[in-house]
Amino acid sequence: MMMKLLLVVFAMLCLVACSDDNKVPEGEHVWKEQTEMIDKAKDIEALINQSAQQQRELIEQKTQ
Secondary structure, eight states, X not given: XXXXXXXXXXXXXXXXXXXXXXXXXXXXXXXXXXXXXXXXXXXXXXXXXXXXXHHHHHHHHHHO
């Protein structure tokens, strides 16, 4: 009797564990937040590089 009960409980746990209730909405993926942060970092990097280039040009103009 106890063995049958354990078998039924185990089977139910397996079924519940395999359900697809936690699907990710279409167009989104698991690492969406991380990839958005990487894109922001790339934008900031471009801004910093542009600012550094302007500063170099300004220094170069003052030394001439």
